[in-house]
Amino acid sequence: MKERIKEILNRINKAASSCNREPESVSIVAVTKTVPAERIREAVASGISVIGESYIQEARNKYDLLSGTPVSWHFIGHLQTNKAKYAVKMFDLIHSVDSVKLAEELDIQAKKINKVQNILIQINIGREETKSGINEEDVQDFIKESARFQNIAVKGLMVIPPFFDDPEIVRPYFSSLRILQGKIKNSFVSDAMRSISVDELSMGMSGDFEVAIEEGSTLVRIGTAVFGERK
């Protein structure tokens, strides 16, 4: 695993250098769905500092086993409103906020434990029917409506593009997210909206993270390339 992580870091360095970005501006979120606690511990010992879980129940099962392991927990799966109370307890960043209703519930639950919950807005690029996420044209409304939630902090955007073997076919999804980020930044006018930032872009997985980095990714979500094929 150490070798695999070293190889990924090399590829991140190369991709970042090729577009004049600092390699340190890209963080690996090691995707740990189906990965048992002891393998996560091994990954952390090999240099991983952030993990991404996709299912609340699975994360809860591992969370106690890994108490004391120095790693930041991110949530990258679809989050149901009724699981928000568990999510705010475990995760430093929730990548997949896709409705005002969910943001509101996270705000309520975060307030209960005296926390400001960092979130990303999941965007549905190209209005794919099967995908969750907020449509590009609705994101400004989402930001305006959620500005009143004092216990959540928007930090950026996230996308899960449809699957293609060829990363070049995925590239337009990544560049669309970066363009949307620019539009949002340019539209920060009201004081309420100055409290949000969209600096983080969560995009890129094992098969396409180099292209995602070229398009501005700051958080690459990598499972298979770290842990091997999932069963």
Ligand SMILES: *Cc1c(COP(=O)(O)O)cnc(C)c1O
């Ligand atoms: C599983 C998963 C990944 C990681 O995929 P790999 O191809 O194994 O790197 C990334 N993001 C999300 C949202 C996932 O569910």
